[in-house]
Amino acid sequence: MGDSKAQNLQIPRRSATLRSMVEDNLRKAIASGTFKPGQRMIERDLCERIGVGRTSIREALRQLEAEGLVVSYPHKGPVVASFSAEEVRQLYVIRAELEGFCGREFARHGSREDIAKLIRAVDAFDRAAQGDDQEALIETKTHFYDVLAQGAGNIYVTQFLTSLHNRITLLRVSSMRQPGRLPESVREIRLISEAIAAGEPERAEAACKQHIENAARVAIAQALTGQSNDAEE
Amino acid sequence: MGDSKAQNLQIPRRSATLRSMVEDNLRKAIASGTFKPGQRMIERDLCERIGVGRTSIREALRQLEAEGLVVSYPHKGPVVASFSAEEVRQLYVIRAELEGFCGREFARHGSREDIAKLIRAVDAFDRAAQGDDQEALIETKTHFYDVLAQGAGNIYVTQFLTSLHNRITLLRVSSMRQPGRLPESVREIRLISEAIAAGEPERAEAACKQHIENAARVAIAQALTGQSNDAEE
DNA sequence: GTTGACAGATTGTCTGCGAATCTGACAAAG
């Protein structure tokens, strides 16, 4: 019967709670660098700045803690997570593995629709790479990774990758800031989409891994020289 | 200077907070089946049964929620997570991928010490498989997976696998309950340890994947027939 | 049988409070 489009009526049951909004706010604040790695996050400050009670703040912090975005020590409170060079390396290693998996599965089982979406995502990123709108660059690239993860059809891999991406944006070592890296990056992800569209799992996996490994090299180099982590003061 | 063994003096900074103890309790309660999938977890009940205030309960629940052990809907409260057959399938797919990664990396970079630990873990599991102490069986097998994950030397993979294992124990579809599966299981993990000890990454990875895929077959079959999930009533 | 209203249960959130704990400063002792 007329239930073909029924699910579109769903009201966003989510976001109804204050806590989840606080959570999103804090996540964005951390990602955007408002709070820097190593910096303390003091309950009462957050209460005032966000305008909610301690309950909501504390519960939101527990979630971020579980996600690895903040670390908290008993009786000292939470601080924004920071990473050693070795941890950054490991982060990229596992990310390469997981995105490689996505590429492979996508090429194997991806729907025609998902593939079209992926290609559009690459095109959008390409266009953004021509201009110099940093905002658009990040957004289109994030979208590409979202589509890539989605296409693999595995909710757990999506969750894990989201978690990894959050920690990477926190690092603020965008490999795209490296001169000459941007066009190369475009080429790489186009290779990925082409391999997936062609339905070649091994090539897609290899392309994904290659892409992340290249990004990792730049990121680790930056992490070593910059040393903007810690943020002791 | 005499700092060679200094770190052993560290006091367990952890576990100082009530919240973390509540968290562990609940995790265990869920894993042991005290709370079944689909069952509601009512704050005040938990307060009484555990003997702590609502604050601690709620914050612990937020962590478990982030781990995927419980799901909560606004104004309805948290329920123990339950999984569709498709989700179980996906769970094992990604688990195979991650443990395969562990096997490969372990074989590549594992220390002599870690390898010895791994072999001891296999022996312990083998011995447990001879007896019929269900408790020991689970414990030794869990230990084996811990050592395997540890040996890969990647903290993120360890985290992710822990998360997956937690959800699987919640499922209570121990593939070991299948008649004949146990000795086969022992053989499989011995193959893993042998490949790692021999330093053969590809073979180790394949053995890991094979092992999980076999377990998955049994688990999914059980999940389909049993249907003890949902627990609507 | 459908609709509507109502009551009970439960969660979401805020607030005040006291205890426990960490931290840095400052004085006392060597």
Add this chain to the structure above:
DNA sequence: CTTTGTCAGATTCGCAGACAATCTGTCAAC
């Protein structure tokens, strides 16, 4: 001058109580 001891301030930890918002089932009315 360095080490040690003490103390006060800041902050988290956890509890209890309160109230609004929301969900759920029931039961009467149509």
